[in-house]
Amino acid sequence: MAVNVVESKEWYLAGYAAEGVPTTDHLTLRSVPLSLSLDSIPDAHVAVQLLFISVDPYLRTRMSGQEDGLYFPQFSLNQVITAFGVGRVMRSKDEKYSEGDIVLNAFFPVAEYCVVPSSVLIRKIDPEAGIPLPEYLSCLGVPGFAAWVGIEVLGEAKPGSNAFISAAAGGVGMVAGQLAKLKGCRVIGSTGSDAKVRLIKEEFGYDDAFNYNKEVDFDATLSKYFPNGIDIYLENVGSKMLEAVLNHVNPHARIPVCGMISQYNQIWTEREGVRNLLNIVGKEVRMEGFLVGSYLDRFADFTVEMEGYLKQGKISSKIKIYEGIQSFAESLGSLFSSSNFGKVVIEVNKPR
């Protein structure tokens, strides 16, 4: 007989972190009983066992308790954190879903189990497609799509373009660099450790890369790596790196702005400003912020292209898997420490 009540551990926001990296002072794990009996589940709802949860930098901006430049709504105090995830349907009160279906949702609770309206599920995943489930949160998920929008749509990557990818070993960066290479660009990455420099050169095929923690003068660094200037800068860090880039842009350079991870742990008035924005006039630079949600009409095109690359082995992915729901606070902190490689994912329950 099936289990009808589970104890589900979940992370909730105990307090806002205006500055700094959120810790277990702000994020707290609790255990709640959850009834999975079919008659306790409302119509048009499903009970789901979480398998993988995506840990992304933007989550941090929802924990500051104040409006932030990403403008995502703040998590409510004492409410569960939500994130992108993959889960398995355990019970269904919607005929479109059956027990055992693998489903994707942008707002799963960061929990072991949940009951959610079936309308929030994005789609079913075919586990026989030969693609590992965490890849749906990486190359085929939001980071991969963000990389595609940045490089192909806004970056207008073409053969011979000089592309610079910041946070190049992160979830977006690793895909962006590989996409730019596939489009014929010369690609240089910046990342936070020597090990990651090796990774992006050896595994992701970047032409070259540097460890920004070892560089004292970004201007000199970019002179060395971009003797012919920068045509595309995928912006993921902000501040001093952006300022240095603006001293090396070529005419009509594109700067798709995906995020600025250097800024998420600071109140905006305390951030270091960018002083040379005037350069975007003379070099006629186009700098454009984007949220993937605005490009959903292109998601099908992206999926076809990316699945092709994955099946042909033209794009590879590095996924750092944290084990168990209890690792959420640590895994989130890792995004801000230069310690993680590739896409960060929590394996909540082992897929059968």
Next chain:
Amino acid sequence: MAVNVVESKEWYLAGYAAEGVPTTDHLTLRSVPLSLSLDSIPDAHVAVQLLFISVDPYLRTRMSGQEDGLYFPQFSLNQVITAFGVGRVMRSKDEKYSEGDIVLNAFFPVAEYCVVPSSVLIRKIDPEAGIPLPEYLSCLGVPGFAAWVGIEVLGEAKPGSNAFISAAAGGVGMVAGQLAKLKGCRVIGSTGSDAKVRLIKEEFGYDDAFNYNKEVDFDATLSKYFPNGIDIYLENVGSKMLEAVLNHVNPHARIPVCGMISQYNQIWTEREGVRNLLNIVGKEVRMEGFLVGSYLDRFADFTVEMEGYLKQGKISSKIKIYEGIQSFAESLGSLFSSSNFGKVVIEVNKPR
């Protein structure tokens, strides 16, 4: 018998001004004899009497002696300054031009007379077209074209858009606001004196305007003037105003960057940085620098449209005319002092 030698006064660069407004310490007037006898003029050259010279903020960036964000070449020491202007052909060694033709050139010397290759002349102007000659340096010239590119091409002005024009009583701003009104936008301007606030509301039809010298908190100012946020910001000033705007932009706002006059008198490392660029991500802002030279394929479209507006009285122009070539240094300084109204032009010689 025609005069064969004239004394021509001209302005040359005696020394670079790294910071501050260039003065007569940097700009010097000298008188040089110029032979106008036909046999002294080379083939494919014309002798020109200057009538009007356009005085624009970008000129200052060519006098700093160092690379600047506008990336225009520096004027050489002891060489004559060049600028947009209108002149009358006095002698011609090119069959396409005759004595008395009125001609336009982007690089006339700031002088009373000159001999230039006919290939540099942009075009002849028909003095019978009913348009005052200085207008070819204003609404129909570079400032008008910059306003048109900013508002119509990059700004994508449409009915109901909330448009904010900085330096709104300047050569670009006054045209930009009127163009935005003609496209159905709600238009607010910022400018540097109460008299100019009145001017842009009464003569240029802005919905409202404010004197930035009287505002202590631009953020509060923009909350007041843009209760529904900003859709288009024509950037002409930079720094603190841009920062305030980025706290009030609507999703998918456009920021065409025409110039940043607050920055021209400072070395870039000493400029105040913009700290809230992260906002361009969440609001998906497109910020794009432009030089009118890149849009010359649209110049004919612009001319037809603008001549139509001028003839129908739908756009008016305020031109501040300084008398005589000796006024160049003073007129250039006026661009940085909040003292000038509209487009600044020098009348070098009276048109006959």
